[in-house]
Amino acid sequence: LRRTVTSKDNDTVRLWGKISSQKKYRAEYGLFPLEGARIITDAVKENAKIKFLIAAKSSEKKFAELISRAEKSNADVIIVPDSLADLLALTKGTQGIFAACGLPEEIPLGKFIAPKKKYAVLHSLQDPGNMGTIIRTADAMGVDGVIAVNCCDIFSPKTVRSTMGSLFRIKFASADEDEIFSVFRENNIKMYAAVVGEKAVSLTDCVFPDGAAVFIGNEGNGLSSETADRCDEKLTIRMNGSVESLNAATAASIIMWELTKQR
Amino acid sequence: LRRTVTSKDNDTVRLWGKISSQKKYRAEYGLFPLEGARIITDAVKENAKIKFLIAAKSSEKKFAELISRAEKSNADVIIVPDSLADLLALTKGTQGIFAACGLPEEIPLGKFIAPKKKYAVLHSLQDPGNMGTIIRTADAMGVDGVIAVNCCDIFSPKTVRSTMGSLFRIKFASADEDEIFSVFRENNIKMYAAVVGEKAVSLTDCVFPDGAAVFIGNEGNGLSSETADRCDEKLTIRMNGSVESLNAATAASIIMWELTKQR
Numbered sequence: 074l075r076r077t078v079t080s081k082d083n084d085t086v087r088l089w090g091k092i093s094s095q096k097k098y099r100a101e102y103g104l105f106p107l108e109g110a111r112i113i114t115d116a117v118k119e120n121a122k123i124k125f126l127i128a129a130k131s132s133e134k135k136f137a138e139l140i141s142r143a144e145k146s147n148a149d150v151i152i153v154p155d156s157l158a159d160l161l162a163l164t165k166g167t168q169g170i171f172a173a174c175g176l177p178e179e180i181p182l183g184k185f186i187a188p189k190k191k192y193a194v195l196h197s198l199q200d201p202g203n204m205g206t207i208i209r210t211a212d213a214m215g216v217d218g219v220i221a222v223n224c225c226d227i228f229s230p231k232t233v234r235s236t237m238g239s240l241f242r243i244k245f246a247s248a249d250e251d252e253i254f255s256v257f258r259e260n261n262i263k264m265y266a267a268v269v270g271e272k273a274v275s276l277t278d279c280v281f282p283d284g285a286a287v288f289i290g291n292e293g294n295g296l297s298s299e300t301a302d303r304c305d306e307k308l309t310i311r312m313n314g315s316v317e318s319l320n321a322a323t324a325a326s327i328i329m330w331e332l333t334k335q336r
Numbered sequence: 337l338r339r340t341v342t343s344k345d346n347d348t349v350r351l352w353g354k355i356s357s358q359k360k361y362r363a364e365y366g367l368f369p370l371e372g373a374r375i376i377t378d379a380v381k382e383n384a385k386i387k388f389l390i391a392a393k394s395s396e397k398k399f400a401e402l403i404s405r406a407e408k409s410n411a412d413v414i415i416v417p418d419s420l421a422d423l424l425a426l427t428k429g430t431q432g433i434f435a436a437c438g439l440p441e442e443i444p445l446g447k448f449i450a451p452k453k454k455y456a457v458l459h460s461l462q463d464p465g466n467m468g469t470i471i472r473t474a475d476a477m478g479v480d481g482v483i484a485v486n487c488c489d490i491f492s493p494k495t496v497r498s499t500m501g502s503l504f505r506i507k508f509a510s511a512d513e514d515e516i517f518s519v520f521r522e523n524n525i526k527m528y529a530a531v532v533g534e535k536a537v538s539l540t541d542c543v544f545p546d547g548a549a550v551f552i553g554n555e556g557n558g559l560s561s562e563t564a565d566r567c568d569e570k571l572t573i574r575m576n577g578s579v580e581s582l583n584a585a586t587a588a589s590i591i592m593w594e595l596t597k598q599r
Contacts, residue, residue, distance in 0.1 A: 202465075206583045215576040235583075242578060277597060310593075313478040315505060320469045320498075323589045326582075330573075330590045334540060 075140075075150040077130075081160060085125050085151055089161055092173060096226045104173040105228035108163050110136055113172045115238030117142050122175035125149035129158030129169030136170050143172065163230045176228060182220070182248045182256045189284040190217035190262070191332050193325060194253060196300060197291040198224045203322040205235020207289070210326045212239035214333040220286075221247050254303055257286050264288065265308045266301035267328055269318050273309035276331055285332060289325045338403075338413040340393075344423060348388050348414055352434060356426055359489045367436040368491035371426050373399055376435045378501030380405050385438035388412035392421030392432030399433050406435065426493045439491060445483070445511045445519045452547040453480035453525070454595050456588060457516060459563060460554040461487040466585040468498020470552070473589045475502035477596040483549075484510045517566055520549050527551065528571045529564035530591055532581050536572035539594055548595060552588045 078086060091098035093106040104124055107113050116123060117139070126143040128136060133152055144150050153161070158169040186192065193211055198204050204227055211219050221227065224247075233240055248256075257264050265279070265287045288304055290296030295318070301307055310319060310327055319327075341349060354361035356369040367387055370376050379386060380402070389406040391399060396415055407413050416424070421432040449455065456474055461467050467490055474482050484490065487510075496503055511519075520527050528542070528550045551567055553559030558581070564570055573582060573590055582590075 206586060209579070210582060210586050213573075213575040213579040213582055237580070239579060310476075312476040316472070316476040316502060317500070319473060319476055319589075320585075322583075323469060323473050323585065326586045326589050327593045330593070 075144060075152065077152045079154055079157065081157055085149060089127060089171060089173065093163055093230055096229065099176065099228050103176045105176055105233065106230055107172045107174050107233065108230065109168050110139055110170055112233065112238060113170060114139055115241055116172065116174050119241035121241050123148040124173045124175055125151065127151045127153055127161060127171040129153060129155045131155050132169035180246055182246055182252055185218060185244060185246050186256050186260050188260045188262065191281065191284050192217055192286040193219050193329055194286050194288045195219065195221045195224050196288055196296055197222065198321060200292055201225050201229050201231035202235050203292060205232040206322040207325045208236045208243055209239040211329055212243045214329045216329050216333060218244035220253060222250050222253060250300065262286050263306065264304040265306050266296050266304035267324055268296060268301055268307045268309055270309055273307035275311050276308050276328060279308055279331065281332055287328050287332060289321060292321045338407060338415065340415045342417055342420065344420055348412060352390060352424055352436065355436060356493055359492065362439065362491050366439045368439055368496065369493055370435040370437050370496065371493065372431050373402060373433055375496065375501060376433060377402055378504055379435065379437050382504035384504050386411040387436045387438055388414060390414045390416055390424060390434040392416060392418045394418050395432035443509055445509055445515055448481060448507060448509050449519050449523050451523045451525065454544065454547050455479065455481050455483060455549040456592055457549050457551045458482065458484045458487050459551055459559055460485065461584060463555055464488050464492050464494035465498050466555060468495040469585040470588045471499045471506050472502040474592055475506045477592045479592050479596060481507035483516060485513050485516060513563065525549050526569065527567040528569050529559050529567035530587055531559060531564055531570045531572055533572055536570035538574050539571050539591060542571055542594065544595055550591050550595060552584060555584045
């Protein structure tokens, strides 16, 4: 189904506006927004469900193949005037191609976590760019899954963009803290709190032969001491003199590197 | 010298506007902007030269100690109405305290580089947040210096903010590519190009007993093949299946971690 729409009051056009602006609408409609050929191609390649695709008139030829692949997978395809496409754009220098992708089914943590595997647990991260970068790195490193507690929405446009397609490949779940601790304990997976501090074990002295879950805390405040104390061990990246902390995504990247390098 | 200024046409107020908006003015006046108590405190602590400090009337008491330290170091101190401070703010949720800091003297590369040391060379990085994060990580890891070729300005507000004070501690220089290659060769420092590719040596197989310089490329395109070929060796972070690349700051962080871990 390919049709031309010229009104910004069209239902699909309005739906794009809703899911790109607010999490509550993403939850209500079970959809999240993708902008740009690269990420939409990734979604199609990874068999994500594309509900609808909107393309600017001037982009229709350029992205003909992608549009026809979306059509074949039963997505609604809507062609809009360039002026309307500009209104729908979330980034500067838009390519004029947008899609709504079905939110993946939530996997219960019990089905997700397995013994001897390696996980990153993100606790109270609030920066969409950091979330996305960590998911991209987790995928690159071959981490077995990422679990988020009380974080910003990973299906927001900025996070989705920062994942560079890894969102469609990484195993991901949201959960609450109690559930996470109970499922990891059931699976005999050692839990590490990433902290700043003299008393914590240096990352260079850690080995992970039986899998591990590493908890990474909030950008400004790190992990709460309550959460850190619930973990089995505290680990730290030893730093030079007067530096107080690392960027959360940097710390997570170095830890995931060490975690997975020792396979 | 503490005085009250109410006009946005005041010379100092206008100078703040200039140095916070454009690199050419930073170069012309030899000043760069700092916003917020944390970074200004770092600057004072590291003996950076504070030329002037602007504080909102309502912030004067809260930051009394910082303001008086700036005064003692001969900075001009200007108190402005809150409404004017809001106009000067570069970030949401401003603390109403701003300073102009003298640009550090440029160190010639020949005096900067020494044998057996470890350096990161940033080539054509364009994202201020990435630049700042890399400088923060380099400082935390104890890298001996960061050299930038054709990068965005490290004295822009966003980069300065992302460095979290490391800007005042790390050894930093800008240089052109030819000069960099010649100075590193003179010092017998092996140069590594960080690339994505099967043929490059895995980072896990690299050792750096005699120092090293690692070249990190642009966010979108990586290092040019010309630059990579001029280096002594290509190294890579091996990645999982379908991931094409890492974020530039992530790649730099993991490499600097390995580079300095082996001291």
